[in-house]
Each structure stands twice: as C-alpha cells, then as structure tokens.
Amino acid sequence: MLSLLQIELYKIYRRPRTYIAFTAITAIVLIFQFAFKSDGQSYMNLMLQNVQDNFELDKSKAINGYFMCYIILNTLLVQVPILVALIAGDAISGEANMGTLRLLVTKPYSRTQLLVVKFFASFIFTILLLVWMAILALFLSLLLFGVDDMLIFRVKGEESQILQITQDDIMWRYFAAFGYATIALTVIASLGILLSVYAENSIGPIVATVCIVLFFTIVSNINVPIIDKNIKPWLFTSYLVGWKGFFYIGVNPEGQPIKGSLENWASIRNSLYILLAHIGVFLGMAVYSFQKKDILS
Amino acid sequence: MKKNKIYLLLIIIALGQSAIAQDIQVIVSNTKAKIERVKDYHADGKMRTNVTFLKLPIAKVSLYFKNPNKFKLKSEKGMSFVPKGSMNINLNSLFTGNDFTIIDAGNEKIDNTIVRVAKLLPNNDNGDLVLTTLYIDPVHFLILKSKTTTKESGTYELVMKYEKYSDYGLPDKILFSFNTKDYKLPKGITFDFDDGTANSSVTKKQKDKKGEVEILFSNYVINKGLSDEIFK
Amino acid sequence: MEPIIEVSQLCKNFNQFTAVDNVNFTVYKGDVFGFLGENGAGKSTTIRMLLTLIEPTSGEIKLFGKSLQKHRKEILHQVGAVIERPDLYKYLSALDNLKLFAKMSGLSLSNNNLLEQLDLVGLADRSESKVKTFSQGMKQRLGIAVALVHNPELIILDEPTNGLDPQGIADIRNLILKLSHERGKTILVSSHLLSEIEIIANRMLIMHKGKKIIEGEVNSLLDPSKTIVKVETSDNNNTFELLKTSLWSDGIKNIDNQIHLNISKKDIPNLNRFLVEHHIDIYMIQPLHSLENYFLNLTKTSVHVEPFAN
Numbered sequence: 001m002l003s004l005l006q007i008e009l010y011k012i013y014r015r016p017r018t019y020i021a022f023t024a025i026t027a028i029v030l031i032f033q034f035a036f037k038s039d040g041q042s043y044m045n046l047m048l049q050n051v052q053d054n055f056e057l058d059k060s061k062a063i064n065g066y067f068m069c070y071i072i073l074n075t076l077l078v079q080v081p082i083l084v085a086l087i088a089g090d091a092i093s094g095e096a097n098m099g100t101l102r103l104l105v106t107k108p109y110s111r112t113q114l115l116v117v118k119f120f121a122s123f124i125f126t127i128l129l130l131v132w133m134a135i136l137a138l139f140l141s142l143l144l145f146g147v148d149d150m151l152i153f154r155v156k157g158e159e160s161q162i163l164q165i166t167q168d169d170i171m172w173r174y175f176a177a178f179g180y181a182t183i184a185l186t187v188i189a190s191l192g193i194l195l196s197v198y199a200e201n202s203i204g205p206i207v208a209t210v211c212i213v214l215f216f217t218i219v220s221n222i223n224v225p226i227i228d229k230n231i232k233p234w235l236f237t238s239y240l241v242g243w244k245g246f247f248y249i250g251v252n253p254e255g256q257p258i259k260g261s262l263e264n265w266a267s268i269r270n271s272l273y274i275l276l277a278h279i280g281v282f283l284g285m286a287v288y289s290f291q292k293k294d295i296l297s
Numbered sequence: 298m299k300k301n302k303i304y305l306l307l308i309i310i311a312l313g314q315s316a317i318a319q320d321i322q323v324i325v326s327n328t329k330a331k332i333e334r335v336k337d338y339h340a341d342g343k344m345r346t347n348v349t350f351l352k353l354p355i356a357k358v359s360l361y362f363k364n365p366n367k368f369k370l371k372s373e374k375g376m377s378f379v380p381k382g383s384m385n386i387n388l389n390s391l392f393t394g395n396d397f398t399i400i401d402a403g404n405e406k407i408d409n410t411i412v413r414v415a416k417l418l419p420n421n422d423n424g425d426l427v428l429t430t431l432y433i434d435p436v437h438f439l440i441l442k443s444k445t446t447t448k449e450s451g452t453y454e455l456v457m458k459y460e461k462y463s464d465y466g467l468p469d470k471i472l473f474s475f476n477t478k479d480y481k482l483p484k485g486i487t488f489d490f491d492d493g494t495a496n497s498s499v500t501k502k503q504k505d506k507k508g509e510v511e512i513l514f515s516n517y518v519i520n521k522g523l524s525d526e527i528f529k
Numbered sequence: 530m531e532p533i534i535e536v537s538q539l540c541k542n543f544n545q546f547t548a549v550d551n552v553n554f555t556v557y558k559g560d561v562f563g564f565l566g567e568n569g570a571g572k573s574t575t576i577r578m579l580l581t582l583i584e585p586t587s588g589e590i591k592l593f594g595k596s597l598q599k600h601r602k603e604i605l606h607q608v609g610a611v612i613e614r615p616d617l618y619k620y621l622s623a624l625d626n627l628k629l630f631a632k633m634s635g636l637s638l639s640n641n642n643l644l645e646q647l648d649l650v651g652l653a654d655r656s657e658s659k660v661k662t663f664s665q666g667m668k669q670r671l672g673i674a675v676a677l678v679h680n681p682e683l684i685i686l687d688e689p690t691n692g693l694d695p696q697g698i699a700d701i702r703n704l705i706l707k708l709s710h711e712r713g714k715t716i717l718v719s720s721h722l723l724s725e726i727e728i729i730a731n732r733m734l735i736m737h738k739g740k741k742i743i744e745g746e747v748n749s750l751l752d753p754s755k756t757i758v759k760v761e762t763s764d765n766n767n768t769f770e771l772l773k774t775s776l777w778s779d780g781i782k783n784i785d786n787q788i789h790l791n792i793s794k795k796d797i798p799n800l801n802r803f804l805v806e807h808h809i810d811i812y813m814i815q816p817l818h819s820l821e822n823y824f825l826n827l828t829k830t831s832v833h834v835e836p837f838a839n
Contacts, residue, residue, distance in 0.1 A: 061376040103675065108606045294583040
C-alpha cells in the first residue's frame with residue numbers, strides 16, 4: 001500500500017501537468033506582491049473608505065506580510081480548487097485515457113486500495129500546494145512587507161467591521177487556516193476523484209469539478225435571504241471560506257479583541273464536520289462506483 | 298451679519314454673568330499660564346478605541362509634546378488608528394494663537410465640581426476652528442471638558458480627569474468623543490465566511506455613530522527637553 | 530495436463546446486448562492458445578473478464594485451479610497482460626515505466642535486471658527515451674516487457690499485433706514463440722487473423738457474436754483433410770441432440786438453428802448412414818470446405834497473409 005502511494009506520488013511528481021499548479025500559484029502570488037508593493041495604498045484607501053475621515057493610519061504598516069497573506073489567500077483559495085481539480089479529476093480518468101488503467105487494475109491490488117491511494121496522492125498534492133502557498137504568500141510576504149499587526153476587513157451580515165489582530169496572535173491562526181484549507185480543498189479532491197471514476201478522459205471530470213464548484217460558489221454568494229437560509233447551508237462551497245473564521249477574533253463587550261480567541265469556534269468546527277462528511281461521502285461513492293465499474297477503456 | 302448678532306447676544310449673556318463671579322478672562326489666562334508651564338513632556342499611554350465598526354486592541358502609545366505646538370502620538374508596538382484631531386488631546390492647542398474672543402457662558406456642574414464655561418471664538422474666520430467651549434475648574438485652573446467645533450471634522454469633545462499631574466495641568470485620563478460616519482464595505486468584495494452569528498439586532502447599534510477614544514496617561518516626564526527628531 | 534485457465538458458462542451482458550454468451554474453454558499449461566474472432570466477437574470482453582477488468586454477468590473463471598473471484602490478488606501475481614494498445618506513461622522513459630510496474634508488482638529490480646527485460650523485447654538501446662517518442666510497435670513491445678516484468682506464469686495478449694507494420698508483427702510473433710519455447714510460459718493470445726494464430730498457437734478457439742464456435746488443436750482443426758459440413762434435417766434440434774452423443778460430438782455446433790460439424794471428408798458417408806439409421810429425414814449435408822474458408826465466411830472479412838520473417 002505504501003509503495004503504491006510512492007508510485008502515485010512519483011507519477012504526480014514526474015508529470016508536467018503538476019507544475020502548472022505550482023507555477024500558477026507562484027505567478028499569482030508574485031503579481032499580488034508586486035501590485036501591493038507598488039500601489040497597496042489604493043487598496044487600503046478602498047477598504048478604509050471614510051474611516052480615514054476620523055482616523056489616521058500608517059498604511060505602509062497596515063500593508064504588512066500578514067495582511068498580504070490574507071489578501072492573497074482570499075483570492076487564491078477561490079482559484080486553487082481549479083488546480084486541485086486538475087490533478088484529482090485526472091486521477092482515474094487520466095489513467096483510463098492513457099490506457100494504463102487496465103494495467104493498474106490487473107495488478108494484485110484491490111480497486112479500493114487503488115482508489116484510496118489515488119485519494120491520498122491527491123491529498124498530499126493538495127498539502128504540498130498549500131505549503132508552497134504558505135511559503136510564498138506568508139513567509140515571502142513577511143520578508144518583503146515586514147511584520148506588524150493585521151487588519152481584517154469584514155462584512156458581517158449588515159455590518160462592516162475592521163478587526164485588528166496583534167502580531168503575536170497571528171501565526172497560529174495561519175497554521176489553523178492552512179489546516180482548514182487543506183480539509184476544504186480535500187473535498188474538491190475527493191469530488192474530482194469521484195467524477196474521474198465515471199469518465200474516460202480527464203477533461204470531463206476536471207471541467208465538471210470546476211463547474212460544480214463555480215456554480216455552487218456563485219449560488220452561495222447571491223446574497224438573497226431565501227437562498228442564504230434555504231440553499232446556502234446545503235452547498236459545501238459555503239464552507240470553503242471557513243478558514244477565515246480563524247481570523248474573526250473574539251471581542252469583549254467593550255469591543256476589544258481578545259488575544260488568542262475566536263469569535264465562533266463552534267461554527268468553524270461544524271463547518272469542518274460538514275466538509276469531512278463530504279469527503280467521506282464523495283470517497284465512499286467513488287470506491288463503490290470504481291468497484292462496480294467495467295473497465296472498457 | 299448673522300454671526301455678529303450671535304456674538305452680540307453671547308456677549309450680553311456673558312456680561313450679565315461676569316458680575317456674579319470671577320472674571321472669565323482671568324480664569325482662562327490663568328489656566329493657559331498653568332498649561333504653558335509645561336515646555337515639553339513625554340508620557341506613556343493606553344489608548345482604547347470605542348467605535349462600533351472598529352475592533353481594536355488597547356494600544357500602548359507614547360505621547361510627546363514640545364511647545365509651542367509640536368505633538369506626536371505613536372504606538373509603541375504594532376499600529377494604531379490615531380483619531381484625527383488628536384492634536385487637541387494636547388491642551389495647549391486649545392489656545393493656539395491669542396487671537397480669540399472669550400465669552401463667559403456661566404456655570405455648570407461636572408462630577409460635583411462647579412465649573413466655569415468659557416466660549417472661545419476665533420477672531421480669524423478663515424481657520425478650521427469655529428468654536429471652542431471650555432469647562433474650567435476655577436479653583437485649580439484645570440480644563441475638565443472641552444467641546445470643539447470645526448468646519449472639516451465636525452464637533453469633538455474632550456473630558457479630562459486629573460490626579461498626579463494636576464499641578465502642570467496634565468490629565469491622567471482623556472476621553473475623546475467625536476462623530477463617525479457609517480462604515481460599509483461593498484458586499485462581495487471580501488468573500489466572507491458566514492458563520493451564522495450575524496443578526497439584524499446589530500444593525501440598530503450601528504446607527505449610533507458616536508466614536509470614543511480613551512487614553513490613560515502614566516509616567517509623565519515633564520520639562521526634561523525633547524529632540525525635534527521625535528516629531529518628524 | 531494441468532489446466533491454467535478454466536472458463537465455464539461465462540456470460541456478459543451490457544444492458545440488452547449480450548457480448549459473451551455461455552462460453553466454455555480450457556487452456557493448459559504450456560499452451561499458446563489462440564483466441565480467434567472478428568472485431569466485436571467478444572474476445573476482448575472475455576479477456577477482460579479473465580483479468581477482472583470486467584465483472585461477468587454469470588459463469589465461472591478459474592485460473593491456476595482457483596476461483597478468480599475469491600483468489601484475485603494471489604492469481605494476478607502470476608498473470609501478465611497486454612490489452613490492446615498499451616500506452617503506458619508517456620512522460621516517463623521506458624526504463625522508468627518498467628521500474629514503476631515492477632514496483633507495483635512488489636519487486637525492486639536492479640537497472641541491469643530491467644535492461645535485460647528491455648533487451649528481450651529489443652528496447653535496451655532506447656531505455657532512457659520517453660515513451661511519447663516511441664512508435665506503436667515499440668510501445669507494444671514495451672507493453673510486453675511490462676507484462677513480463679514480474680515473471681508471470683500466464684501471459685495474456687489481446688491483439689498484440691494490431692496496428693503494427695509487418696516487421697513489428699513478425700517481432701511480436703517471434704517473441705511469443707520464444708516465451709513459449711524457451712521459458713515455458715502459458716500464453717493466451719487473441720487475434721482476428723487466422724493466419725497469425727495458425728503460426729503461433731497450438732490450440733485455438735473461434736468466437737463469433739459472443740459465442741464459442743469451435744475449440745481444439747490447431748493442427749487438427751486446420752487439417753486439410755477435415756471439413757465443416759452443414760446438416761439440415763426435418764428436425765434439427767433432435768438431430769443436434771443425437772449428434773452430441775455420437776463420435777463427432779467434439780466439433781458440433783448449433784448456429785442459428787443450423788448444425789455445423791467439423792469432420793473428415795471420409796466420414797461424411799458415415800454421418801449420412803448414422804442419421805438414416807436413426808430415422809432422420811435428411812434434407813442436406815453440405816461441405817463448407819476448410820476451417821479457414823469457414824472462418825472467412827463467418828467473419829466476411831478478407832484475410833491477407835503476412836509474410837513471415839523467420
């Protein structure tokens with residue numbers, strides 16, 4: 001089983017396609033950093049709006065490494081599902097397309113083993129992608145933009161808020177957020193694998209995975225009460241942004257953030273459960289379908 | 298013309314009151330003289346911001362003053378939202394320039410202390426300042442409260458508490474109140490995580506558009522000299 | 530003789546379509562077993578069922594005397610297969626592909642060992658080249674090397690010469706003969722060309738429209754003294770049952786309610802006599818010439834005989 005996993009990882013490592021994802025992330029992060037290095041002030045002005053009428057803020061301090069990472073993740077974690085789908089959606093269908101699936105399946109492993117190994121390989125790929133993102137978006141940003149307190153601009157229901165998290169209270173939040181993002185992206189990976197079981201070319205499941213994620217994301221962002229109440233909770237994409245929960249710091253009755261606290265851990269935990277349940281269901285369906293599948297490719 | 302009529306009215310009221318109490322001009326100039334004994338100071342402060350949409354930690358700040366009007370508030374660590382008009386935390390700035398008309402606006406009571414109310418009208422119409430109202434403890438020549446109306450930043454209010462440094466007219470605590478505008482980010486720009494905690498009752502609270510900043514001072518270092526570098 | 534593959538009453542339906550219909554056959558140790566039939570005859574479906582790629586609708590498959598369903602892993606350790614065009618991992622070199630599949634079979638072979646395997650299929654000098662640069666024939670040979678890497682007892686080759694040029698076809702044939710003669714492997718090889726099977730196989734089976742037509746020794750089936758005869762009587766069903774108990778029972782087939790028999794020409798009068806003795810009214814006994822013509826007739830495809838490079 002472990003050697004099978006090594007083989008899968010070796011295949012991912014040797015495939016040119018794998019590096020599309022890493023290159024895309026590198027490019028996006030560098031463009032962000034360049035843009036903010038040259039004109040981060042305008043973004044700050046947009047976010048601060050009329051707060052500047054009452055307060056002065058050293059904007060160059062506000063645009064620091066921690067803040068940059070948040071901004072980058074905010075955008076990138078919407079796009080990364082596409083990159084994960086690129087690998088996971090190809091897991092079974094790509095082998096079918098290449099004609100290697102029938103070779104794999106005639107090897108002395110059960111189909112469940114093969115699928116689970118494919119899943120773990122995609123999972124590890126997702127982790128590596130996030131580690132790479134952390135290196136670039138967090139650590140490189142800290143190097144380029146320095147360390148300071150972090151501002152979170154947030155829309156909470158009808159209310160807009162600016163939260164300030166002190167610099168000594170941020171790193172653990174990023175670790176937690178990256179951990180959460182791993183789970184969230186693993187949902188995409190397991191969806192991709194599930195769809196890839198049914199297809200004989202990799203384009204279909206990759207596009208289908210991306211379309212499902214996009215469609216659900218758009219629906220969950222329509223912001224109409226009837227959808228927010230009745231449909232949004234049922235879409236797994238509503239929980240993909242749950243990593244932000246780690247940056248919603250708890251506040252005391254006077255409105256001061258409480259160091260080391262979270263506004264709503266229960267909600268983050270529930271989101272995690274929902275995401276894990278999705279992984280379980282998608283993976284279970286994938287194993288079942290793969291076992292029943294006649295390999296005709 | 299209108300303004301002159303108001304001035305006239307205020308002067309009449311003021312004249313009527315001056316007969317029954319100490320001369321307001323004297324009180325103001327004594328108070329000013331007391332404050333002016335401080336050539337420079339440095340103090341540590343703890344700044345607490347109370348604005349509904351700002352969730353900021355209590356900031357440790359350093360405050361520096363050098364006469365006549367150099368003032369700096371900076372955060373020791375991290376960054377801080379410094380309220381505009383914080384120059385006025387520095388009481389000297391209340392008397393910037395001698396070119397104002399003082400009007401006696403009678404007595405009031407603040408925390409069981411009878412205070413004299415003085416309205417300072419700048420003689421120069423071109424400045425940002427419209428009117429400053431001072432509530433002065435006539436016994437200790439301390440400003441307990443001030444209200445400033447400006448053209449640009451609206452009205453703000455300072456409430457001072459004195460303890461250890463009352464001899465120098467330096468407060469231990471200042472409460473700075475001001476009007477804030479609504480803060481609203483366009484929806485969809487932040488892709489926020491809806492954790493289900495937002496509810497409509499919060500909306501009402503937000504209508505309250507008063508902001509407050511409280512600074513607690515400690516460790517004043519007075520008249521020991523300060524380099525101009527600090528204020529750059 | 531030890532049976533390596535035993536297939537009984539094997540059926541596979543895809544929705545309404547019956548791809549494999551009640552097929553029985555046995556492959557013995559050391560056989561080169563030819564699996565003949567036109568495209569779509571059900572050969573590939575049967576082979577995929579032997580390799581657990583497709584689940585049978587009904588019937589039983591035993592490999593090495595054990596149920597394939599129950600002992601899948603154990604059995605597959607001893608099986609190597611090339612199914613149609615093996616495309617392998619294009620972005621890897623020949624050697625890396627081989628290494629990868631060796632590892633999948635739980636082997637960690639040295640590069641020398643792997644190069645020996647590549648040498649067997651004539652690819653040793655291209656070991657470092659990426660598969661995407663390979664011709665179809667080279668891919669086919671690499672596919673065979675992959676199938677052989679774990680030294681299996683049974684080798685299953687599905688249309689291994691499909692799409693190859695004459696030299697490529699000859700190379701594969703020679704390789705199959707070498708594996709059989711020098712290494713004593715049992716080989717099942719499918720083809721739609723009788724000429725090909727005739728050269729390499731010792732036993733063969735013909736499939737048509739999902740059904741087994743005939744199974745037996747190649748030499749005897751292709752014996753020029755033997756012929757297929759079509760028999761028509763007043764009661765074909767009864768006649769068929771009767772003939773099944775006769776000495777010609779081996780080569781008898783009921784195709785679309787017509788009785789086909791593979792018998793020697795000299796036996797035709799005996800057949801006639803036998804039926805008359807059993808009071809059957811004979812309408813027709815018609816020789817269909819050789820098995821080759823018979824096969825051609827079934828498949829209605831033209832056969833061109835490749836030149837053998839021996």
